[in-house]
Amino acid sequence: MLANTTTNAVATMTTPERLTWDEICQRYPDEWVVVAEIQPVDETDETDEIDETDETDEMDGVCCVPIEDCTAVVIAHHKTRKEASPSVKEADKHYKEVGAFFTGRLIPPPYELLVP
Amino acid sequence: MTVTCFRPHDDLIIVDGRVWGPRKTRGRPLRLVVDTGAAETIIVPGILDGLGYNPRDGEAITVMRSAVGHEPGYLIRVERFAALRHQSRNLRVHAQDLPDGWNIDGLVGLNFLRQFNYEVRSEEGRIRVERVRV
Numbered sequence: 447m448l449a450n451t452t453t454n455a456v457a458t459m460t461t462p463e464r465l466t467w468d469e470i471c472q473r474y475p476d477e478w479v480v481v482a483e484i485q486p487v488d489e490t491d492e493t494d495e496i497d498e499t500d501e502t503d504e505m506d507g508v509c510c511v512p513i514e515d516c517t518a519v520v521i522a523h524h525k526t527r528k529e530a531s532p533s534v535k536e537a538d539k540h541y542k543e544v545g546a547f548f549t550g551r552l553i554p555p556p557y558e559l560l561v562p
Numbered sequence: 563m564t565v566t567c568f569r570p571h572d573d574l575i576i577v578d579g580r581v582w583g584p585r586k587t588r589g590r591p592l593r594l595v596v597d598t599g600a601a602e603t604i605i606v607p608g609i610l611d612g613l614g615y616n617p618r619d620g621e622a623i624t625v626m627r628s629a630v631g632h633e634p635g636y637l638i639r640v641e642r643f644a645a646l647r648h649q650s651r652n653l654r655v656h657a658q659d660l661p662d663g664w665n666i667d668g669l670v671g672l673n674f675l676r677q678f679n680y681e682v683r684s685e686e687g688r689i690r691v692e693r694v695r696v
Contacts, residue, residue: 478665484591512567512578513591527665531608538586538612545591548665552593553573 462519474523476550478530481518482541486511513547563692564647568596570687577689579645579670581605581655583613592667594645596682596689600671602656603643609667610638610657617657626658633659645670646691648678 466487470479521544522533530546537544568575575596582589590609607617617623620636627633635658643653653674660666681690 513593527606527608531612534612542588543591544586547591547593550665551573552576552595552665554664 471549480522582642585614597669603671605668607657
């Protein structure tokens with residue numbers, strides 16, 4: 447399902463809205479969101495600390511800020527990863543930076559105790 | 563030495579990563595679980611397919627046995643993989659679907675982790691990582 451649509455029948459994109467991760471989770475709970483234009487909320491964010499001996503060449507300037515500390519534009523949202531895959535491929539054609547993330551709690555799958 | 567934060571009260575140690583492929587020069591952001599019990603780093607096949615990798619280019623076809631059956635996968639070398647603020651080039655990863663309900667993109671396994679000395683500080687929610695110099 448494309449984001450920013452008012453009905454399922456009209457799948458047109460409106461002006462993309464940049465949201466924080468918290469806003470995305472509130473708007474699309476327990477769904478896979480396809481996001482683009484991912485940017486750190488604060489470029490000086492120090493969620494991941496590096497000490498003075500950091501090997502700065504390790505990451506070649508790659509952004510390693512967690513999605514929770516970024517803003518992004520939601521391109522589409524789906525119930526499952528498989529349903530989101532076509533939207534990711536489509537978004538890849540239009541955006542440099544695309545990702546798909548689950549907005550719910552990340553927990554191990556439930557299991558049953560065979561021997562109590 | 564690098565330090566990566568995670569949420570200490572989550573059920574899993576979840577960190578961000580990135581994988582690059584021939585079709586996407588900026589790579590794809592990932593959410594991964596650090597799993598010192600996994601021999602191989604796992605990435606779900608859908609992500610690798612989207613980056614331009616093909617099972618036919620893989621080094622081996624695999625089958626992962628679980629309680630609910632056999633899950634096919636393949637081993638393939640990726641151009642570049644990053645997690646815990648470090649990266650590896652030409653890293654072999656296991657393209658493998660994860661069970662339903664695992665809403666993550668893969669696992670950071672020992673074949674990546676063994677390049678480093680690392681310290682998981684569970685209470686603080688920090689992983690300190692230092693590359694092993696050979």
